Amino acid sequence: MANVAVINYGPLNDYAAMLPELADRLHVFSHHELADTGRFARYEYVPDCEFVPYAELRIRQLAKEERFSHLITDNEYDLERAARIRADLDIPGQSPVSALSFRDKVVMKQVAQRAVATPRFARLATITDLTDFIEENGYPVVVKPVKQGGSRDIVVLRDEDELVAFSRRHWRDDLMAEEYVEGDIYHVDALLADGYRFVASSRYLRNCLGVLSGQNNGSLQLHPQDKLAKRLEEFLDSVLDVFDTPATGAYHLEVFHTLDDELLLCEIASRVGGSRIPALTRATYGLDLLTTWLRLSCGLPVDPAPSTPPNTLHGSVAIVPPGRPVGAPPQPPFAWVRHYQVNDKLPPGATAQNSTSHLCFAIVEGADTLQVEQRLFEVEDWLLANLREAPQREGRRP
Template sequence: MKMAITVLDRLGYTFYTDEDGQSLFPADRFDVRLVTSLEKLPLAVGESLQCVVGVHRLDQQALLDAARFVSGSGALPSQRLLVLTERLQLPVAELRAELGLGGLQPDEVRPFRDKVVMKEHLSRQGIRVPEFAPYSHDAAMALLKKYGKVVVKPRAEAGSMDINIVSGESDLRDVEARLEDRLTDFEVEEFIDGELHHIDSVVEGSRVITATAGHSIHSTTAYLTQDHFWDIEVAPGPLFDRLRAFNDRVIACYPGFSGVTHHEVYVTADGEIVFGEIAARLGGGGIRAGLRARTGIDLVAAMIAAQVGDPLPRPTRWSEQLSGYTLVYVPGLHMTRAVDLDHPWVLEQQVYATPGSAMDPPRAWEQAAAIVTVSGRDEHEVAERLLQVQDEVRSCFEQH
């Protein structure tokens, strides 16, 4: 018998396909009830689709109401609720609990979503985390006096939105005036002076099946000040081994967890690794394409397997090639011709503009004109290729 599942989607149904364009919800296994954004309705085509409902992408309550409705429709109620989008993971977990469905439950999701709960959970188990507190003026001032610089950021946001680095009381007052009554949804923490790295894992029963590591060459807030962001995979070696070992310790703090994780850490000048945050999802940018090229595992397929109760996929290879990706920002520029990068070492090109369109200033890290993932023999070759494709993408845009 086929499994009836409800999929809550903001990405478009074509996102749930493999690199050959085949659906990750084969019709002989699944009856899919899809709740998607109105603007993504044209993408909702496939043999496994039993029903499709579109709602406004910003109306979370409508999304959940629609999911509740379609889950109870059809000959049999849905057996699973699936979601990839990080912002929806906690409300979907609460809906699972309401409907008595398997999968991650609210208490399992909160330590992945709420950065205060997350750091409380990990610090109790001996993980080095930045000193932190739920936001209050007094807590921020105490940390500012102790460290000279702090970070004020949302407890449960994504995409590097609303991150504020504060170096003095006047900066803090400015942040408080701007955020006003939203501050109860923020935390304040010690600023870690280190380089941002990430470890992306496929996990089964709190054990890492496979993982890759990357180095964010630019700040994830680069979209505010510059025209690109680079991330390059960490080559096997001492740093890679230390990142993997730290990641294993953190993953072990989530007993029974199976799925995919995106784990961000800071590596300081003296080599200390400090926890940043962790999410129960695949990383953004070009991480999906890079890990697939390296290991043969599709992270979206792995997330789906975990949520429907299937065994997690195993790596089929360990490529000697490294990967890296760039996000190209072109605010205010018009696209004059389509991007077409004809290089065998381009693993993936995600283009979010069409000829004749203009790009608005990005409001979050992922709001780029294009995201391009490349491969190379080493970090130097990857960097050269990122620069090349970045220039090629920009050549397709000009001032109006």
């Protein structure tokens, strides 16, 4: 088998364990330093790898000596680069057209609205485009970069004062406007390949943007036989029918469920869902999303997709950094908390920078979605009540 190029982001990814058959054929370029790299054909830690073109240059140079059979990446921000390399080196996988449609949120919605409903939206070249959009659609309005993720750099404008305040910011050339949608937000996480299909639906505990104003975030799974779960799966299929999709794909779809029971596309990404989604999927279905996606992408055997309805469901809640020095609570005293983890890399006094920012998080188990939700709120209340306030430093004596 020919070589496999890897552009890695995840600091804990163990490619030797995920792809043992290919370990000595892997050429890995990594944004973070990895452990257990001795079996690789090549390994380079590349600081700021997702921002510098070194990995792309080296893969192209190496391909002149021996061809690559596959090129894989775990990082959404590398999808377009990976697709470009594949097209130029005749490597199978996602194409540049496909990658762009899943990365640029304006292109994404232009494609998707051929099959499903979307919020009203517009690309912004100048502030006039924004004011025209507001005049036509009213407040509130969401302004966000077209290729950003994790709720980074998103602003919700609710009135003229907030518009004026926004106008004092440095203007960016990558912005879009979108109508603000009231209602719940669901996510659908899927792995699709020839002979393989896994689809699971979940509901975000709160609006993803709430973390930027101090709300804790998380999600809770729906049972696959739930009526809404089936609607969401059908919605996913409708969306993907109008996209250029690779033979093997991982998808993270976010859907607005409006107050009048309409489903609207929020966003769809062609990669595994982030945050606690992989952990929740392992807990309920015994499926490792990333490993399975990468193995399918490289033509390696995988276990059959889960087909038996789960006996229990799981959810997670993450406590947002409160913006003051605090210590994380101890392990919650509930038997149904299946995992608890403290973010030991969070600097003191940190505030939320994106939807993944957290002081700590807990994963809970329940018999159904309702019980999971109740337990999430119960453990959230306990964690907030048990934050450890950091002692105040005494000032210097005169």
